[in-house]
Amino acid sequence: MLKFALQEFYDDRDYKNISQNTIDNYKEILKQFETYCFEHEIVDVNDISKSTVMGYLTECKRKGNNATTTNSKLQRIRAFLNYLVEEEIIKDNPSNKIKKAQEDIKIEVFSDYHIKQMLNYYRRLKQRDKSFYAYRDYTMIVTFLSSGIRRTELTNLKWSDFDVTNARLRIFGKSRKHEVIPITDKLIRELSSYKLYCQQNFGEHNLNEYIFTNRENKKLTTNAVQNIFKRLAKVMNFKDVRVSSHTFRHTFCQKCIQAGMSTFAIQKLMRHSSISVTERYAAMWGNDLKEQNDKFNPINSIDV
Structure with a gap:
């Protein structure tokens, strides 16, 4: 079940002494991804495919997320799915087949x-x-x-x-x-x-x-x-x-x-x-x- 796998992932991040800010960021992004999966009747982690992740990222882009934000979300989802592979819960990480979006190289500074x-x-x-x-x-x-x-x-x-x-x-x-x-x-x-x-x-x-x-x-x-x-x-x-x-x-x-x-x-x-x-x-x-x-x-x- 996706919701149990997510909790195990958070516990693993906490055990590895990942900062609380990073864990909170994981929870914020993966909660959105979990909601998207449930809306598409995906409750088992084995049913998450490349198209599932792509569909979620595409929806994020439609809502106004730029390339940097969608890449950050892809990174968090990929880390979660890599954990599932390490734990032998799933065989392959479908998000590994997704390339990062091209980001505009523009960094804002104050005058x-x-x-x-x-x-x-x-x-x-x-x-x-x-x-x-x-x-x-x-x-x-x-x-x-x-x-x-x-x-x-x-x-x-x-x-x-x-x-x-x-x-x-x-x-x-x-x-x-x-x-x-x-x-x-x-x-x-x-x-x-x-x-x-x-x-x-x-x-x-x-x-x-x-x-x-x-x-x-x-x-x-x-x-x-x-x-x-x-x-x-x-x-x-x-x-x-x-x-x-x-x-x-x-x-x-x-x-x-x-x-x-x-x-x-x-x-x-x-x-x-x-x-x-x-x-x-x-x-x-x-x-x-x-x-x-x-x-x-x-x-x-x-x-x-």
């Missing part, structure tokens, strides 16, 4: 205008009513922009990870291991100022071990961060870019590339598993580098 608009919005709020949300969300944006960390990594940040003396942050990364990255004096000042505000707001002895919390002084969740940016997006009303934590990460990477930072250094800061990932970003923004070089090259002002 300097976007960044100034967002920061100025929170500055005005801080000056007007000294809102906890304004202080927290302003510091959150500065942290994203200055470090390029992921949303989950930000919510896992603890004050004990903030090393002022050595100017670095300890990150609990995507691969479920701790890594250390350097941080700038500006970020140190912003985090130190925010820490002082939290101590005054919650009480020095009530400071939460996590840097970013909600108004009740409890650890901020990744969904809460997502909702913060959804609200900010409505206020900013940008027509040309998506307001999300990952857009900040892409912006950090782009700015580093445009400033001339080495690919190796960017890989270490972004904590990409392979330098080929970083090289794809570098190739993507190569035209920007050429434009900058054409505009600012010192030979422009020399008569040769």
Whole structure:
């Protein structure tokens, strides 16, 4: 039965210490796939065919899912069916015969205008009513922009990870291991100022071990961060870019590339598993580098 097989799969992911965020993502996508199967009277995993998976993905596309989203769903379904093969519940994985959809290579980044608009919005709020949300969300944006960390990594940040003396942050990364990255004096000042505000707001002895919390002084969740940016997006009303934590990460990477930072250094800061990932970003923004070089090259002002 499909529903029992799904529960066994979730239990297996949990046993293998897969992060809760990843398990939740599996559940969200596979629940949709399960519903599609039931609607087509498929209750036994042995009855899932290539056409079943293709039909589901086609329906997702009709509902507005882009190639990146449908590929992500295919990846999750494929992992589930691979598990069934490993457990000898089914003989072959029908989704292995499905090729990924061609994705448009377009990565959104914030312009300097976007960044100034967002920061100025929170500055005005801080000056007007000294809102906890304004202080927290302003510091959150500065942290994203200055470090390029992921949303989950930000919510896992603890004050004990903030090393002022050595100017670095300890990150609990995507691969479920701790890594250390350097941080700038500006970020140190912003985090130190925010820490002082939290101590005054919650009480020095009530400071939460996590840097970013909600108004009740409890650890901020990744969904809460997502909702913060959804609200900010409505206020900013940008027509040309998506307001999300990952857009900040892409912006950090782009700015580093445009400033001339080495690919190796960017890989270490972004904590990409392979330098080929970083090289794809570098190739993507190569035209920007050429434009900058054409505009600012010192030979422009020399008569040769």
